Amino acid sequence: MNNQQQAPILEVDQLNVRYGSFQAVKDVSFSVHSGEIFGLLGPNGAGKTSTLSSIEGLLKPLSGNITVAGFNTQEKPLHAHANMGVQLQATSFQPELTIAEIIRLFAGIYGVDLNNETVKEKLVEINLLDAAGKKFGELSGGQQQRVSLVISTIHDPQLVLLDEPTSGLDPQSRRQLWERIEGIRGKGNAVLLTTHSMEEAEAVCDRIAIIDHGRIIAINTPQALIDLHRNDPEVLSVVRKGKVTLEDVFIGLTGRAVRS
Numbered sequence: 001m002n003n004q005q006q007a008p009i010l011e012v013d014q015l016n017v018r019y020g021s022f023q024a025v026k027d028v029s030f031s032v033h034s035g036e037i038f039g040l041l042g043p044n045g046a047g048k049t050s051t052l053s054s055i056e057g058l059l060k061p062l063s064g065n066i067t068v069a070g071f072n073t074q075e076k077p078l079h080a081h082a083n084m085g086v087q088l089q090a091t092s093f094q095p096e097l098t099i100a101e102i103i104r105l106f107a108g109i110y111g112v113d114l115n116n117e118t119v120k121e122k123l124v125e126i127n128l129l130d131a132a133g134k135k136f137g138e139l140s141g142g143q144q145q146r147v148s149l150v151i152s153t154i155h156d157p158q159l160v161l162l163d164e165p166t167s168g169l170d171p172q173s174r175r176q177l178w179e180r181i182e183g184i185r186g187k188g189n190a191v192l193l194t195t196h197s198m199e200e201a202e203a204v205c206d207r208i209a210i211i212d213h214g215r216i217i218a219i220n221t222p223q224a225l226i227d228l229h230r231n232d233p234e235v236l237s238v239v240r241k242g243k244v245t246l247e248d249v250f251i252g253l254t255g256r257a258v259r260s
């Protein structure tokens with residue numbers, strides 16, 4: 001049985017999010033399966049973070065159902081949360097704590113028993129063993145991202161949620177992070193990420209959803225989206241170097257206008 005036939009690890013059904021009178025997410029439905037990296041792509045303000053925050057339980061949606069590992073996030077939030085890992089922003093970490101202290105602290109929060117040897121293994125995993133005693137605030141952006149990713153997976157969750165995990169990283173750090181994200185998939189777990197990078201979406205995502213003005217306008221593999229839309233007049237009108245790319249399809253589908 002392939003993973004698409006199993007029950008999805010994440011199911012978002014008819015999600016609607018409203019801020020006051022403004023509806024940011026409109027009838028969004030999609031599912032993510034074990035062993036899959038799924039990307040949410042969309043212009044600024046499209047509703048990606050609102051969707052992610054609803055899954056994480058940080059935002060109460062107007063309507064819709066979300067299940068994680070079979071648990072409804074509103075009815076069984078603790079069970080749902082136990083099965084997800086959320087990448088925290090750098091500002092969520094106390095800058096005066098060392099990396100080793102942060103790993104121990106979050107292991108405690110997640111109820112994971114780490115001894116000195118397993119903390120060391122985590123540090124080796126993110127190439128930061130030599131920096132174990134460094135304060136978080138002294139790390140580079142790339143190093144902070146690596147710490148943040150290891151924290152989000154410390155309890156080996158079945159679903160990992162990453163909001164623009166590689167923004168601001170140099171190509172080397174970005175590649176390294178891609179490999180770590182692929183490592184999560186390699187263990188049979190699932191990743192839902194948001195990104196503005198079409199290169200990233202093509203390189204690591206098995207499937208992507210393009211979201212615009214709060215609605216999903218396409219879901220497919222990156223290659224299938226290119227193949228399906230390569231002859232659309234809107235796509236052809238934005239092709240730059242003769243070969244249709246995912247970015248051409250994205251701009252063809254979402255329009256050229258810069259969002260506020």
Ligand SMILES: Nc1ncnc2c1ncn2[C@@H]1O[C@H](COP(=O)(O)OP(=O)(O)OP(=O)(O)O)[C@@H](O)[C@H]1O
Nearest residue numbers: 019020022024042043044045046047048049050051
């Ligand atoms: N707390 C809030 N109150 C009012 N409006 C909000 C709030 N948070 C988000 N919005 C609006 O909802 C819409 C969707 O925002 P969201 O952050 O989900 O988009 P996004 O796709 O993640 O954008 P970006 O790529 O810029 O991060 C935007 O128009 C935004 O201005």
